[in-house]
């Protein structure tokens with residue numbers, strides 16, 4: 001066979017093998033996502049459903065103006081979370097609950113859109129961080145993270161971000177109140193990040209200057225979008241890269257009142273056309289810093305990053321079910 005003909009055959013074979021691999025991995029990952037983990041009798045509810053709903057509605061109210069970083073609405077949301085931390089009785093990590101940071105945002109879209117600058121400095125960003133110390137003297141930590149920022153008001157239109165991520169902040173607050181009343185072996189760091197929507201900036205800032213060795217953190221439990229069952233509902237990402245967490249997630253799912261699926265945590269070459277959510281929220285910064293994560297989030301829905309992500313569209317019962325599952329999982333993670 002002539003060399004050119006042989007090269008063509010090899011290229012054709014590689015193309016066919018690549019397409020077959022892509023189709024096969026997509027099929028396997030979709031099948032994994034379709035099958036919920038086995039469920040048993042749900043655990044007794046331990047979180048205040050009314051408070052969960054009230055926190056979500058407060059953060060997603062027009063008063064908070066969509067909580068964009070560096071805006072009056074964003075500052076209001078920050079003050080709201082800090083006030084709730086104080087009410088719950090969390091401890092600051094030195095200083096106060098509010099940890100300011102600055103960053104410069106580079107907008108690639110500015111190259112073809114005139115309504116935004118290419119580079120924009122944010123001098124008034126801040127994470128809100130509080131601690132419940134652990135009962136064990138070993139100093140090990142768990143992190144429960146969410147983000148309070150969202151898209152704000154754009155061209156006069158409010159983006160309330162009820163599911164994204166008022167729902168995660170509300171669940172984080174509920175877990176904080178429970179943990180304060182029932183301390184775990186681990187110390188638990190509760191975090192509402194700022195500037196997630198501009199590229200995980202808050203989590204990058206915290207991890208750059210945590211104020212303690214990152215090696216102390218066993219896992220980041222990342223909560224982002226927890227209140228919408230339609231479109232597939234809750235997925236836990238992270239058991240593929242960190243298989244030692246899988247039995248803990250399975251144990252928590254057995255006691256859950258909502259279906260729990262695993263997925264969205266394999267790279268492109270292993271999951272085909274199914275999205276990898278590893279960098280989808282602030283847990284991506286933890287993973288990049290070598291800290292394991294488990295991410296809880298619902299499948300994308302029609303209101304994702306739309307003005308219609310309003311509090312009246314969430315399901316409070318579903319929101320409570322997911323938060324209870326997050327609590328069971330937190331208790332399971334305390335065993336590691």
Ligand SMILES: [Zn+2]
Pocket residue numbers: 147164165196224225281
């Ligand atoms: Zn989000």
